[in-house]
Structure formats: structure tokens, C-alpha cells
Amino acid sequence: METLTLDERERIIDSTLKIQSVQNSLRQVRRNKIPSIDEIAECLTSADKHLRAALGYILPSGTD
Amino acid sequence: MHAIRANPDGNAAWSVRSHSFLELQVQSTLTGRSDNRKQMGTPGALAKKEQAQSAQVYCETARRLLEEFGDAVSMMIYLHEQQFQAIMDADSDAARFDVLIHEANEARQNAKYAYLSHLHVHGCSIDRWKP
Numbered sequence: 001m002e003t004l005t006l007d008e009r010e011r012i013i014d015s016t017l018k019i020q021s022v023q024n025s026l027r028q029v030r031r032n033k034i035p036s037i038d039e040i041a042e043c044l045t046s047a048d049k050h051l052r053a054a055l056g057y058i059l060p061s062g063t064d
Numbered sequence: 065m066h067a068i069r070a071n072p073d074g075n076a077a078w079s080v081r082s083h084s085f086l087e088l089q090v091q092s093t094l095t096g097r098s099d100n101r102k103q104m105g106t107p108g109a110l111a112k113k114e115q116a117q118s119a120q121v122y123c124e125t126a127r128r129l130l131e132e133f134g135d136a137v138s139m140m141i142y143l144h145e146q147q148f149q150a151i152m153d154a155d156s157d158a159a160r161f162d163v164l165i166h167e168a169n170e171a172r173q174n175a176k177y178a179y180l181s182h183l184h185v186h187g188c189s190i191d192r193w194k195p
Contacts, residue, residue, distance in 0.1 A: 005180075005184045006180040006181070006184045007181040010176060011173075011177060014173055
């Protein structure tokens with residue numbers, strides 16, 4: 001994987017934090033009030049995992 | 065320093081506000097001043113040494129970008145203060161600050177990225193940023 005520049009790393013960290021914020025916010029909304037909430041949650045989890053992997057925090061497991 | 069103020073109708077107007085404490089903090093960071101400076105040299109020699117180090121550490125562009133970053137952070141703090149005041153005043157429309165805070169946060173992040181991008185490209189003061 002290519003080395004991240006300082007600002008790229010910071011952009012990814014900020015994006016990860018925003019995704020976690022969205023996850024936390026949506027967790028407090030009744031599931032049946034948001035169409036396709038499962039797909040949305042899955043997408044956010046996947047994005048979070050891959051961004052963390054890009055930062056070197058975790059290894060992306062189960063990725064193709 | 066300019067600061068944004070939210071009007072009750074949700075519009076943003078600009079007003080002048082000083083943030084002397086924050087300016088002092090940013091200035092302290094820019095000059096690389098530290099608390100252990102009493103440990104070495106006479107005040108005059110020390111000041112010259114600090115000045116020389118500061119000149120080496122920060123180029124003019126980095127200094128300007130860091131100041132812009134500091135201004136953006138200052139704006140965030142000011143908006144949070146204003147929202148806090150609105151909440152304390154039982155302002156039913158205190159949520160109008162949320163969009164302003166969001167926009168200020170985007171501006172803060174962009175200022176940070178511009179500063180970091182410059183450090184990366186130019187190589188000056190690279191050791192000043194500890195991720």
C-alpha cells in the first residue's frame with residue numbers, strides 16, 4: 001500500500017470519525033423509519049473498516 | 065480577527081471579535097516558545113536563538129496557513145460559545161447554529177489540510193505535526 005501524505009492521513013482520520021458519528025446517530029433511530037437501513041449500516045461498517053485499514057489500524061478481513 | 069454571528073433568521077453576519085487568548089496560543093506555537101526556556105542562556109541570547117529556530121522551522125507560507133488554521137479553530141469555539149449562550153437564554157431557535165458550526169468545521173478541516181499539505185510538499189516544520 002502506498003504511503004499516505006500528512007494531509008491524506010488526516011483526511012482519512014476525519015472521514016472515519018464522521019462515519020462513526022453517523023453510525024452512532026442512526027443507531028438511535030427506529031430501524032423501520034429508514035428505508036434500507038440494513039444496507040446503509042453495512043455500507044458504513046465496511047467504509048469504516050476499510051478506512052481504518054488504510055490507516056494501518058486494522059487489517060481488512062474478509063475483503064476481496 | 066473576524067467572527068461569524070448567527071442571526072435569529074438563520075443568516076450569517078460578520079462582526080469583529082478578538083480572541084486574545086487564542087491568538088496568544090497560536091503565537092506561542094508559531095514562535096516555538098516553551099516553558100523550559102529559563103534553563104539556558106541569557107534572555108537576549110535566548111530570544112535570538114528562538115528567533116533563529118523559528119525562522120528555520122516555519123516558512124512564511126506555513127506561518128500563514130497555521131494562522132488560518134488557528135482562525136478557523138477560533139471560529140468554531142466562538143460559534144459554540146454563541147450556541148451555548150442561546151441555549152442558556154432559552155432561545156428556541158438555538159439549533160440554527162448547527163449548520164454554521166458544520167460549515168465552520170468544514171472550513172477548519174480544509175485549513176488543516178492546506179497546512180499539512182504545505183508541510184508535506186515543502187518539508188518545513190514537518191516535525192511540528194504529531195499525528
